[in-house]
Amino acid sequence: MRSAAAQRLVLPGGHRRAGQKLIVNGTVHAGMVGVPITVGEMGPFLFEVATVGRGFSVRSELAATLGAITRPDGSATLPAAFVGDLALERNSAVQVVAPGWTLPQPFVGVVGLDVFGDLSVGLDFRSGQVLLGSASLDPPDGRTIFAYRNFDEVVVPVSVDGHAFDARISSGQIRAPLLVNPNLAVTLANSEPQPAGDAYAGGRRFELHRVSLRGKARVGVTELPVSSAVYPGPSEENSLGALGLVGLAVQIDRPNRRVRIVPAP
Numbered sequence: 001m002r003s004a005a006a007q008r009l010v011l012p013g014g015h016r017r018a019g020q021k022l023i024v025n026g027t028v029h030a031g032m033v034g035v036p037i038t039v040g041e042m043g044p045f046l047f048e049v050a051t052v053g054r055g056f057s058v059r060s061e062l063a064a065t066l067g068a069i070t071r072p073d074g075s076a077t078l079p080a081a082f083v084g085d086l087a088l089e090r091n092s093a094v095q096v097v098a099p100g101w102t103l104p105q106p107f108v109g110v111v112g113l114d115v116f117g118d119l120s121v122g123l124d125f126r127s128g129q130v131l132l133g134s135a136s137l138d139p140p141d142g143r144t145i146f147a148y149r150n151f152d153e154v155v156v157p158v159s160v161d162g163h164a165f166d167a168r169i170s171s172g173q174i175r176a177p178l179l180v181n182p183n184l185a186v187t188l189a190n191s192e193p194q195p196a197g198d199a200y201a202g203g204r205r206f207e208l209h210r211v212s213l214r215g216k217a218r219v220g221v222t223e224l225p226v227s228s229a230v231y232p233g234p235s236e237e238n239s240l241g242a243l244g245l246v247g248l249a250v251q252i253d254r255p256n257r258r259v260r261i262v263p264a265p
Contacts, residue, residue, distance in 0.1 A: 015083075015084035015085070017085075019133075020133050020134055021131060021132070021133035021135065022083075022084050022085070022086050022131070022132040022133060023129065023130075023131055024036075024083055024084050024129065024130045024131075024132070025127075025128065025129055026049075026128040026129060026130045027046070027128040028125060028126070028127070028128040029046075029104065029106070029107065030104040030174055030242075031125070031174050031241075031242035031243045031245075031246060032048045032049075032104075032107070032171060032172060032174065032242045033048070033049050033123045033124070033125060033128055033130060033171060033242075034046045034047060034048050034049065034107055034128065035047060035049055035083050035111075035130050036083070037081050037082065037083050037088070037111070038081065038082045038083075039066055039078055039079055039080075039081045040066060040078075040079030040080065040081075041079075042065070042066060045062065045108045045109070046106050046107050046108060047107065047108065047109045047110060047111045048103065048107045048109070048110045048111070048171075048172055049110075049111055049113075049121070049123060049130060049171065050110045050111065050112055050113075050171055050172040051113060051123075051152075051154050051168075051169045051170060051171040051172070051252070052112075052168065052170045052171070052172060052173070053110065053112045053172070054092065054093060054112040054113075054114045054152070055092035055093030055094060055095065055111075055112055055114065055115065056078060056081070056092060056093070056094045056095070056109060056110070056111055056112075056115065057094075057095045057096075057097055057109055057110040057111075058076075058078070058094065058095070058096055058097065058108060058109035059096075059097055059099075059101060059103075059108050059109060060096050060097060060098055060099055061099070061108075062108045062109060063076055063096045066078060066079065068094075068096070070096045074095055074096050074097075075093065075094060075095055075096070076094045076095075076096050077094060078094050081115075083130075083132070086116075086132060088111070088115045088116065088117075089114060089115050089116070089117050092111075092112070092114055092115045097109075104174075110172060112152070113152050113252065113254060114152065116132055118134075118254065118255055119132045119133060119134060119254070120132070120133060120134065120135055120136070120137075120251065120252060120253045120254055120255070121251075121252045121254065122249065122250070122251040122252070123171065123245075123249070123250045123251075123252075124249045124264050124265075125242070125245040125246055125247060125248050125249065125250070125264060126246075126247050126248070126249070126264035127264065131251070135253075136253055136255070136256055136258075137251060137253040137256065137258040137259075137260055139258075140258060141220075142220060143220045143221045144220050144221060144222060144260050144261060144262050145220075145258055145259070145260045146219070146220065146258065146259055146260075146261075147257060147258055148257050148258070148259060149257070150257075151254070151257065152254065153168060154168065154169040154252055154259050155167065155168050155169070156168075156169060156219050156240065156259060156261065157219065157220070158178070158217055158218070158219055158224070158238070158240060159217070159218050159219075160188050160213050160214065160215050160216070160217050160218075161188075161213070161214045161215030161216075162215075163187055163188060165180075165184055165238060166238060167180075167238040167239060167240040168237055168238065168239055168240065169240050169245070169250065169259070170239040170240065170241050170242075171241075171242050171245065171250075172242065173239050173241035173242060174241055174242050174243055175199060175208070175230065175241065176196070176208075176210070176228075176229070176230035176239075176241055176243065176244075177224070177225065177226040177228070177240075177241055177243040177244030177246075178213075178217065178224075178226045178228070178229045178230070178238070178239070178240060178241070178244050179229070179230050179231070179233040179238065179239040179241060180229045180230070180231050180233065180238045180239075181231060181232060181233065181236045181237075181238060182231050182232050184229075184231075184238065185209070185211055185229055185231040185232075188211065188213050188214060188229055189211035189212070189213075189214065189229075190211070190212045190213060190214035190215075191211050191212040192211075193209035193210065193211050193231075194209065194210050194211070195207065195208070195209060195210075196208040196209055196210040196230050199234070201234035202234070206232065208230050208231070208232070209230070209231055210228050210229070210230050211228060211229055211231075212227060212228050213226065213227055213228060213229060217244075219240075219261045220261070222248065222261050222262055222263065224240070224244050224245075224248075225243075225244065225245075225246045225247060225248075226244045245261075247263065247264055248261055248262065248263060248264055249261075249262055249263070249264040249265065
């Protein structure tokens with residue numbers, strides 16, 4: 001049972017129930033969707049909802065505030081956590097991130113889709129609204145609804161000027177709207193590559209380049225707010241980042257491994 005103090009906490013923007021669906025008025029910051037989460041009797045705190053990764057990742061400052069003890073491997077145990085009136089999975093991993101984390105403020109941490117148990121997750125990249133419930137999507141139609149193979153690895157077919165390729169929805173990736181491998185970048189390019197800064201992965205630094213796309217980018221019939229691609233990424237996997245989802249609504253039917261991408265209402 002939650003204590004009276006925890007029950008009195010009011011989440012920014014509010015939340016409500018519509019049948020079995022929980023509707024949480026989160027926020028969009030730096031292109032990413034965040035939800036307010038109460039931890040123990042403290043908070044709420046703003047966490048980014050990530051489609052890549054699992055469990056909780058929290059700033060070391062928050063872990064200290066909560067009185068969590070960080071183990072030598074960087075893991076920790078948190079008190080019970082809630083979004084709205086929904087208790088999040090207690091078995092999810094908790095990783096404490098050292099000071100200097102590049103996650104933009106005011107986010108204090110990141111949660112993976114697994115913290116919502118077996119619920120489907122809807123993310124509105126216009127309003128920040130988050131929908132949590134057991135609703136199932138219709139079968140894939142190749143227009144707005146698509147199947148993906150691996151649980152919680154949400155991969156969708158992106159097309160540019162007749163060239164189709166798979167990209168993983170990476171809602172916490174804000175380096176570029178579309179991050180691709182070098183060979184694909186050559187195929188999609190409508191311009192000479194331009195410098196796009198640098199990045200670090202696996203202890204190495206590498207230079208990034210940006211090219212304009214030769215056509216509009218779409219997932220099925222839904223046009224993406226993407227006019228360029230950046231390369232290379234940290235792996236050969238192509239990434240459709242948060243900035244490539246601006247103004248769109250993504251519903252992930254996790255039990256059936258289906259995803260819908262449409263313009264946000």
